[in-house]
Amino acid sequence: MDFQIFFFLLEDGIANGAIYALLAVTMVLVFTTTRILFVAQGEFVTFSALTFASLQIGLVPQIIWLLGLLAVIAAAIEIYRAVSDKDFKSIPGTVGLYLVAPFAVIALTIWIAPLGAPMLVQAAVSVAIVTLLGPLVYRIAFQPVSSGSVRLLFVIAIALHFVFQGFGLLFFGAEGFRVDPMIDASFEVGSLIIKAQAILIVGTLALFTALLYVFFGYTIPGKALRATAVNRVGARIVGIKPDLAGKLAFLLTAFIGGVSGVLIVSSTTIYYDSGLLIGLKSVLGAISGGMVSYPAAIIGSIGVGILEGFGAFWASAFTEAIVFSAFIPVLLWLSLRSTPNEEGHEL
Amino acid sequence: MIALEAKDLKVGYGKADVLDGVNVKVDEGAIVSLVGPNGAGKTTLLLALTGLLPARGTVSYFGEPMANVSVEDRVARGLCLVPERRELFGDLSVSDNLELGGFSRWMRGERQLRESLEEVFERFPRLRERQDKDASTLSGGERQMLALGRALMAAPRLLLLDEPSLGLAPLIVREIFHIISRLRDNGVSLLVVEQNARAALEVSDYAYVLENGRVSMEGAASDLIDNPRVIDTYLGRRQAY
Ligand SMILES: Nc1ncnc2c1ncn2[C@@H]1O[C@H](COP(=O)(O)OP(=O)(O)OP(=O)(O)O)[C@@H](O)[C@H]1O
Numbered sequence A: 001m002d003f004q005i006f007f008f009l010l011e012d013g014i015a016n017g018a019i020y021a022l023l024a025v026t027m028v029l030v031f032t033t034t035r036i037l038f039v040a041q042g043e044f045v046t047f048s049a050l051t052f053a054s055l056q057i058g059l060v061p062q063i064i065w066l067l068g069l070l071a072v073i074a075a076a077i078e079i080y081r082a083v084s085d086k087d088f089k090s091i092p093g094t095v096g097l098y099l100v101a102p103f104a105v106i107a108l109t110i111w112i113a114p115l116g117a118p119m120l121v122q123a124a125v126s127v128a129i130v131t132l133l134g135p136l137v138y139r140i141a142f143q144p145v146s147s148g149s150v151r152l153l154f155v156i157a158i159a160l161h162f163v164f165q166g167f168g169l170l171f172f173g174a175e176g177f178r179v180d181p182m183i184d185a186s187f188e189v190g191s192l193i194i195k196a197q198a199i200l201i202v203g204t205l206a207l208f209t210a211l212l213y214v215f216f217g218y219t220i221p222g223k224a225l226r227a228t229a230v231n232r233v234g235a236r237i238v239g240i241k242p243d244l245a246g247k248l249a250f251l252l253t254a255f256i257g258g259v260s261g262v263l264i265v266s267s268t269t270i271y272y273d274s275g276l277l278i279g280l281k282s283v284l285g286a287i288s289g290g291m292v293s294y295p296a297a298i299i300g301s302i303g304v305g306i307l308e309g310f311g312a313f314w315a316s317a318f319t320e321a322i323v324f325s326a327f328i329p330v331l332l333w334l335s336l337r338s339t340p341n342e343e344g345h346e347l
Numbered sequence B: 001m002i003a004l005e006a007k008d009l010k011v012g013y014g015k016a017d018v019l020d021g022v023n024v025k026v027d028e029g030a031i032v033s034l035v036g037p038n039g040a041g042k043t044t045l046l047l048a049l050t051g052l053l054p055a056r057g058t059v060s061y062f063g064e065p066m067a068n069v070s071v072e073d074r075v076a077r078g079l080c081l082v083p084e085r086r087e088l089f090g091d092l093s094v095s096d097n098l099e100l101g102g103f104s105r106w107m108r109g110e111r112q113l114r115e116s117l118e119e120v121f122e123r124f125p126r127l128r129e130r131q132d133k134d135a136s137t138l139s140g141g142e143r144q145m146l147a148l149g150r151a152l153m154a155a156p157r158l159l160l161l162d163e164p165s166l167g168l169a170p171l172i173v174r175e176i177f178h179i180i181s182r183l184r185d186n187g188v189s190l191l192v193v194e195q196n197a198r199a200a201l202e203v204s205d206y207a208y209v210l211e212n213g214r215v216s217m218e219g220a221a222s223d224l225i226d227n228p229r230v231i232d233t234y235l236g237r238r239q240a241y
């Protein structure tokens, strides 16, 4: 292998790894604040990717009906709760929160789909649809059992993965989609070629890392999420509702998943069922940080991406096998090193 | 006005009830102390009053029933707990812990938490010195101060304190009780669980003795401090204070 090929693979690997890193960061965020190992995160990515691709060919993405349905269900649950608690004052706010934003985005989508809007607008709409799905999914699927065991929450996440994948097939069909790179350019540095799309992806990772750093370090909602992650009882006695923290975590996660989706679909063909592998690879990244460390999750994920790039070159049929088996020693080491939780209770 | 009234409170962790029909009342602006042997159910009572443990019976706070009010909404109304285990945010700095103490006020749109933070730092200069350190690096006494300071950031109307002097040096214990009586002078009502019964009774207006999940004695703190049975059981050995 000459240096040019090596660099080409490395660049591709880092770009893919940067996507896994973005997702791994959200895995850690969701897991620490809600104890949910959210494997269905990959579906947020494919939903956004396929929505973006549909908009590019002028189709109304059918996923808006899922958004509408979830919004109505969530609003109905909240209204039912308000009526049974005789808490009528909260109803207008609830309706506003759960219905106005989703239906505004649905209307916007139907309006812009046939217009051939600028690519950035289409990307923004795709991300908006997926972002709104996040808190709705938390409200409907997880909030009712939010104090359940890690195992129960995980089972629900797996079930959601299959449900979403079914919806993906229904809405987008079995065909794969790929779109043109957002910036179709490349630079030559000596004999090496650097693709602008790769810079865009790595730049996005850098930007989000910086934004999340500011969010968690310097804003009250960010600190409240960290507080919920380190001590749930402590968070409750200062008035941080775990369910509010959960919805916020899911909002962020879906947003980052949505952004990753529009980025990834211009370098890889995405199918309705691509989410599983994307999700699992980011879980690998997240696990290398023990599900708690953001920097380790980012480094681990870039490792996954690079391994995947080289694996595909040497033995393309075995790419996934190579990636996942390479992590067995990491998992072993982590499990040997980890001591049971001090208090003896489940995380 | 009655700040807090609990009637016929029954709480259990599964099988048998740990609290077996407890009645307690805290008048507005009063310090009420709750003493009793280990395992009597004092912590359990405070957790139930905060809503962290489900309870049968009724709890009312400034006349309002609390049955359907969540822990977080009780905090937002000023019913705040300093728990026995402190429950600090270990990975967050001292000033972040304090800032989050004002979370429910922030949610209501109050943005002048800086002033409250300044007040807490004036009360506990030690916390100002350590404001950038992680809470997990604090000493026992500093943790206590941080837990109390964090609760004060919520602008409480009624504070439930679980063993505020636990493990503290005598000088700091005196300081803590001094702060407790100053809070009362500022209009905060307090329910204080204490092992250090003498120190607690000396600043209290009223007191309950909890034994085996029941109130076995109650009365004005000045009466209980002279009661022979209380002296024998809880005050006998002159405690460091
Ligand atoms: N999480 C729990 N699960 C089961 N039983 C518990 C639990 N917490 C407390 N208990 C039991 O409830 C009883 C009362 O405990 P509680 O902590 O309320 O006592 P306490 O009066 O605060 O004691 P101390 O002075 O030691 O703090 C004890 O018998 C204890 O064993």
Ligand SMILES: [Mg+2]
Residues within 6 Å of the ligand: B042, B043, B044, B084, B162
């Ligand atoms: Mg106790």
